[in-house]
Amino acid sequence: xxxxxxxxxxxxxxxxxxxxxxxxxxxxxxxxxxxxxxxxxxxxxxxxxxxxxxxxxxxxxxxxxxxxxxxxxxxxxxxxxxxxxxxxxxxxxxxxxxxxxxxxxxxxxxxxxxxxxxxxxxxxxxxxxxxxxxxxxxxxxxxxxxxxxxxxxxxxxxxxxxxxxxxxxxxxxxxxxxxxxxxxxxxxxxxxxxxxxxxxxxxxxxxxxxxxxxxxxxxxxxxxxxxxxxxxxxxxxxxxxxxxxxxxxxxxxxxxxxxxxxxxxxxxxxxxxxxxxxxxxxxxxxxxxxxxxxxxxxxxxxxxxxxxxxxxxxxxxxxxxxxxxxxxxxxxxxxxxxxxxxxxxxxxxxxxxxxxxxxxxxxxxxxxxxxxxxxxxxxxxxxxxxxxxxxxxxxxxxxxxxxxxxxxxxxxxxxxxxxxxxxxxxxxxxxxxxxxxxxxxxxxxxxxxxxxxxxxxxx
Amino acid sequence: xxxxxxxxxxxxxxxxxxxxxxxxxxxxxxxxxxxxxxxxxxxxxxxxxxxxxxxxxxxxxxxxxxxxxxxxxxxxxxxxxxxxxxxxxxxxxxxxxxxxxxxxxxxxxxxxxxxxxxxxxxxxxxxxxxxxxxxxxxxxxxxxxxxxxxxxxxxxxxxxxxxxxxxxxxxxxxxxxxxxxxxxxxxxxxxxxxxxxxxxxxxxxxxxxxxxxxxxxxxxxxxxxxxxxxxxxxxxxxxxxxxxxxxxxxxxxxxxxxxxxxxxxxxxxxxxxxxxxxxxxxxxxxxxxxxxxxxxxxxxxxxxxxxxxxxxxxxxxxxxxxxxxxxxxxxxxxxxxxxxxxxxxxxxxxxxxxxxxxxxxxxxxxxxxxxxxxxxxxxxxxxxxxxxxxxxxxxxxxxxxxxxxxxxxxxxxxxxxxxxxxxxxxxxxxxxxxxxxxxxxxxxxxxxxxxxxxxxxxxxxxxxxxxxxxxxxxxxxxxxxxxxxxxxxxxxx
Numbered sequence: 001x002x003x004x005x006x007x008x009x010x011x012x013x014x015x016x017x018x019x020x021x022x023x024x025x026x027x028x029x030x031x032x033x034x035x036x037x038x039x040x041x042x043x044x045x046x047x048x049x050x051x052x053x054x055x056x057x058x059x060x061x062x063x064x065x066x067x068x069x070x071x072x073x074x075x076x077x078x079x080x081x082x083x084x085x086x087x088x089x090x091x092x093x094x095x096x097x098x099x100x101x102x103x104x105x106x107x108x109x110x111x112x113x114x115x116x117x118x119x120x121x122x123x124x125x126x127x128x129x130x131x132x133x134x135x136x137x138x139x140x141x142x143x144x145x146x147x148x149x150x151x152x153x154x155x156x157x158x159x160x161x162x163x164x165x166x167x168x169x170x171x172x173x174x175x176x177x178x179x180x181x182x183x184x185x186x187x188x189x190x191x192x193x194x195x196x197x198x199x200x201x202x203x204x205x206x207x208x209x210x211x212x213x214x215x216x217x218x219x220x221x222x223x224x225x226x227x228x229x230x231x232x233x234x235x236x237x238x239x240x241x242x243x244x245x246x247x248x249x250x251x252x253x254x255x256x257x258x259x260x261x262x263x264x265x266x267x268x269x270x271x272x273x274x275x276x277x278x279x280x281x282x283x284x285x286x287x288x289x290x291x292x293x294x295x296x297x298x299x300x301x302x303x304x305x306x307x308x309x310x311x312x313x314x315x316x317x318x319x320x321x322x323x324x325x326x327x328x329x330x331x332x333x334x335x336x337x338x339x340x341x342x343x344x345x346x347x348x349x350x351x352x353x354x355x356x357x358x359x360x361x362x363x364x365x366x367x368x369x370x371x372x373x374x375x376x377x378x379x380x381x382x383x384x385x386x387x388x389x390x391x392x393x394x395x396x397x398x399x400x401x402x403x404x405x406x407x408x409x410x411x412x413x414x415x416x417x418x419x420x421x422x423x424x425x426x427x428x429x430x431x432x433x434x435x436x437x438x439x440x441x442x443x444x445x446x447x448x449x450x451x452x453x454x455x456x457x458x459x
Numbered sequence: 460x461x462x463x464x465x466x467x468x469x470x471x472x473x474x475x476x477x478x479x480x481x482x483x484x485x486x487x488x489x490x491x492x493x494x495x496x497x498x499x500x501x502x503x504x505x506x507x508x509x510x511x512x513x514x515x516x517x518x519x520x521x522x523x524x525x526x527x528x529x530x531x532x533x534x535x536x537x538x539x540x541x542x543x544x545x546x547x548x549x550x551x552x553x554x555x556x557x558x559x560x561x562x563x564x565x566x567x568x569x570x571x572x573x574x575x576x577x578x579x580x581x582x583x584x585x586x587x588x589x590x591x592x593x594x595x596x597x598x599x600x601x602x603x604x605x606x607x608x609x610x611x612x613x614x615x616x617x618x619x620x621x622x623x624x625x626x627x628x629x630x631x632x633x634x635x636x637x638x639x640x641x642x643x644x645x646x647x648x649x650x651x652x653x654x655x656x657x658x659x660x661x662x663x664x665x666x667x668x669x670x671x672x673x674x675x676x677x678x679x680x681x682x683x684x685x686x687x688x689x690x691x692x693x694x695x696x697x698x699x700x701x702x703x704x705x706x707x708x709x710x711x712x713x714x715x716x717x718x719x720x721x722x723x724x725x726x727x728x729x730x731x732x733x734x735x736x737x738x739x740x741x742x743x744x745x746x747x748x749x750x751x752x753x754x755x756x757x758x759x760x761x762x763x764x765x766x767x768x769x770x771x772x773x774x775x776x777x778x779x780x781x782x783x784x785x786x787x788x789x790x791x792x793x794x795x796x797x798x799x800x801x802x803x804x805x806x807x808x809x810x811x812x813x814x815x816x817x818x819x820x821x822x823x824x825x826x827x828x829x830x831x832x833x834x835x836x837x838x839x840x841x842x843x844x845x846x847x848x849x850x851x852x853x854x855x856x857x858x859x860x861x862x863x864x865x866x867x868x869x870x871x872x873x874x875x876x877x878x879x880x881x882x883x884x885x886x887x888x889x890x891x892x893x894x895x896x897x898x899x900x901x902x903x904x905x906x907x908x909x910x911x912x913x914x915x916x917x918x919x920x921x922x923x924x925x926x927x928x929x930x931x932x933x934x935x936x937x938x939x940x941x942x943x944x945x946x947x948x949x950x951x952x
Contacts, residue, residue: 018602019531019605020534033498042532044530044863044864045509045510045860045861045863045864046507046510046860047860047861047864081497081736082497082498083500083552086784086789086793087500089783089784090784090850091500093783093784093851093853093854094849094850094853094854095503095784095853095857096853096854096856096857096858096859097857098858098861099783113593113861115506115507115857115858115860116504116507116508116859117503117504117505117506118503118504119886120501120504121500121501121503123493124497124500124501125500128497143796144793144794144796145796146796147795147796147797148792148793148796148798148799149823150821151752151792151796151797151799151820152799154751154752154799154819154821155752155798156572157798158751158867159646159750159751159752159819160750161641161644161645186823219507231495232495235494235495239762261647263644263749264641264644265640265641265643265644265949266637266640266641295581296577296578296581297574297577297578298574298577298581303574306715307573307574307630310630310633313634313637313641315637325715335633335637335952336637336640336952337952362578362582366578366582369581369582369583369584370584371584372584372603373535373584373585373586373601373602373606374584375602376533376534376535376603377601379532379533380532380533380535380865380866381864381865382864383861384863427497437471437561
């Protein structure tokens with residue numbers, strides 16, 4: 001990678017002007033079977049990141065099969081027609097490589113980070129599972145990963161303090177049947193129900209070259225890489241094209257107030273709203289709003305709840321950006337001797353305040369400067385989750401333009417303080433939100449007011 | 460949504476469309492010519508050589524050692540200041556002092572209040588973090604090149620002129636006590652506290668809590684912090700690593716001016732004695748009713764970072780539990796499905812740290828999982844296969860260049876290099892040393908360091924469901940406990 005990737009603009013006279021221009025040079029081409037390929041050269045280290053996105057996530061699952069997209073992700077590492085079980089990992093490790101995969105509501109991604117001499121090995125492995133995964137799929141493999149995934153669920157949700165909160169919030173926030181209303185990890189019952197036939201059907205429906213993008217970043221020779229991609233992926237037939245999920249906007253016209261009990265010492269409050277989808281108008285405003293509310297010691301909620309009043313141990317706010325629709329969250333843990341009613345009152349006051357009065361210029365610029373720095377930090381790594389190869393795939397999925405870095409950052413510079421206030425008014429509705437209290441067992445009285453206890457059984 | 464997806468065509472410029480068209484034509488011809496040979500994995504090309512930039516060493520007039528690594532791809536700078544004092548320097552009645560002192564640095568400095576400092580740092584988009592470890596205290600800074608000078612001023616204020624305001628101390632004390640309370644909720648935190656206690660004993664510096672006790676936290680005064688700071692925070696007891704898009708000479712001049720007034724002083728050295736090995740096999744079963752999983756940690760005293768066995772140990776541990784295909788993960792996760800993951804590792808420190816094999820397993824297979832742990836820990840002392848040995852060596856050696864891809868990883872490598880006084884050619888000889896490890900070396904260090912007769916085994920889980928089975932494994936004597944036996948009585952605020 002050369003310096004030209006980030007060119008400092010000399011004419012940064014206006015205080016709030018964007019001071020860097022970001023661009024990730026890339027080449028993109030499409031194979032005859034519809035596989036989109038993105039190449040980016042970066043010679044910082046002699047390594048290559050191979051990153052694949054399949055445009056299917058848990059949002060595409062059928063009723064009764066929640067958690068399936070993620071279970072399938074696990075099966076992608078279990079070997080394929082020409083790769084015996086276990087060899088996907090052991091061949092990569094023997095070449096000095098690392099790999100992983102992840103699933104969310106919208107997509108499933110996979111990566112191999114490898115020394116530059118192992119690029120062809122990675123392409124062979126990835127193409128073999130894209131072309132021939134189910135040729136070698138067995139019930140035993142499905143059962144093995146079903147057990148692993150159930151333990152992932154136990155480790156990440158059931159045995160983790162406050163672990164059920166996210167599951168409960170999602171179910172309450174979205175209408176029944178909305179693609180984001182069930183958890184990506186799935187329910188235990190649905191994980192048990194997944195069958196070998198489900199695996200085959202899912203594979204033929206979604207794991208096809210024309211529903212995937214392959215992004216390769218790092219120390220590559222562009223021409224040779226193109227030839228290798230064609231060599232290994234060219235023969236895989238296209239499948240029936242997948243219709244992207246419609247971007248419908250779910251509506252929540254009531255305030256849902258729930259309480260769950262957990263094996264915890266301190267009560268924690270979760271407030272959730274439906275907010276603008278990733279990269280759409282309002283999304284960046286919600287990011288800055290989250291920073292104004294809870295980013296750093298001087299943010300409004302942190303300063304009041306944690307720093308001054310000292311009735312909360314922590315408070316966070318974030319815009320969880322997703323493709324169809326996003327979720328804006330405020331989460332705060334009460335200190336011993338305090339209840340969630342006290343916490344909610346303060347949060348409500350601050351929400352009302354930011355709705356009625358624009359944040360100060362200083363607050364907005366402080367938040368924006370942190371975003372700008374984070375964009376630069378994101379340019380360092382080629383591989384892993386969130387590396388450049390992954391980001392190129394992300395932007396391509398959301399906008400059709402892999403190099404959307406500068407457009408993304410520019411959004412934050414187009415915002416003035418009043419916009420943040422307007423978005424808070426539009427989206428942080430008092431009568432369209434979920435307020436979840438998580439309280440220690442038998443301490444429902446620590447909940448926010450007017451909240452009824454519900455069970456987490458079977459969630 | 461459709462409009463967004465369609466935008467790709469209008470955004471791709473003509474050049475790219477032309478290129479695209481050309482290659483599709485070219486390759487479709489090739490594709491019809493032949494299918495690739497999938498009967499065996501493609502051979503690897505020649506191993507790339509690692510490109511490691513010069514490690515440049517300087518010393519400021521006040522004795523602060525400065526190590527600079529230039530990396531110009533992205534306009535950011537990472538600085539890691541390491542002060543050679545941590546929880547091992549605490550007396551028994553002041554547990555948690557090193558960490559609290561570190562965390563108080565940015566709570567008021569050079570006359571600026573906690574909020575003023577935080578506002579100034581956040582406004583620059585910079586991050587400055589300080590924390591106390593066992594042997595060291597770290598203050599790290601990450602900034603963009605354009606904000607480096609202003610950030611450095613704030614960094615210097617925090618390191619050289621902390622005010623330790625009493626109202627901020629009172630605030631942090633409450634925060635720390637609350638964190639102590641929250642540890643009772645977290646099976647993994649309980650297991651971590653238990654393993655250091657039962658491996659090293661409460662009298663050894665590695666066996667004590669590093670976050671403090673209810674008693675110690677409540678008793679701390681501003682003077683305690685000031686005294687700790689005055690005793691240890693000196694340039695001659697510290698070193699600074701700078702990595703990023705800077706020129707070494709420029710940055711050293713800036714550091715001289717920003718940190719030059721930091722005064723030297725003789726600093727008492729803390730020597731941590733070699734811990735005694737654990738005796739026999741004991742199972743500390745910490746009851747966590749209704750737990751969905753049992754957190755298992757199989758531990759003993761390991762070895763210090765300077766050991767000559769370092770590279771054989773890296774390879775041996777990679778085979779045992781240091782990679783995805785390692786024996787522990789392969790057995791407990793891939794073969795048996797007991798867990799989401801299993802692994803092992805040595806905590807390399809100036810004095811022997813812990814060896815820990817770990818996994819969180821579903822409650823009803825706790826006994827079976829424990830047996831598999833024992834099988835793998837015993838099995839590693841038998842000769843490993845050539846395939847396993849080569850895979851492990853390649854995994855470590857060929858993956859090594861990746862450690863030089865970003866400024867924070869490089870800074871971490873340099874900190875390790877200075878702290879343990881590793882030779883100047885360390886980075887360049889690393890791969891050769893890994894590749895030189897032989898099967899006999901692996902067996903020798905396995906026998907020496909993974910002696911399964913002496914183990915402290917921690918299980919945090921639902922006693923009512925697991926005790927009987929664990930007893931029946933006859934792996935060791937069970938010592939029943941509850942979280943307060945490990946963490947002490949629940950703190951009162």
